[in-house]
Amino acid sequence: MTQVQKFVENPKFAQVKLEEYLSGEDFNTPTLKESAQKPLSQREPIKHLLIGSPKAVTSTIHFLQVIGYASVGDWSQLLPTANPGEVMSILSRQILVS
Template sequence: MMAQLLNFAQSQIAQFLRHNFHFPTPKQIPQQPFPFREPIKHLLIGSPKAVTSTIHYLQVIGYASVGDWSPLQPTGNPDEVMSILSRQISIQ
């Protein structure tokens, strides 16, 4: 049951990302000598299992490597942790 729920959630996340965000591939990014880059931070908050699962899923779809995320940190709420990913993205 839990595996089915996880698979459903992952498919919903993938569908949401596909329809709401465009992540250009390297071939689609125009080559500029000095592209403007801006910092962005992603914050995941949830149970250790949910946060870890999401981090692994984002690696599977090629968005971020597992090692790019901060170690899980407690939030102060029972059974809740957080992890952050900091990146520099190209702005056109």
């Protein structure tokens, strides 16, 4: 089973992985010596871009809210693209990176 299938079939799995991603946690606790060598984690901006039919984009935005990643109101309004029947929506986030 791929990780994508796990996300779709098990929302709890998706929630845990999402929390790890957003928090920058690495559940392998480093020793004091290792942590002294690691650079401090920093927040960096990241942008998510959804492109597709209005129905597909809206459905994905709602799914991401259900799994706790982002509220519907965090996304930009649906913006038309150069392709007929296609829209896009953008979400900007700050994530921890090390």
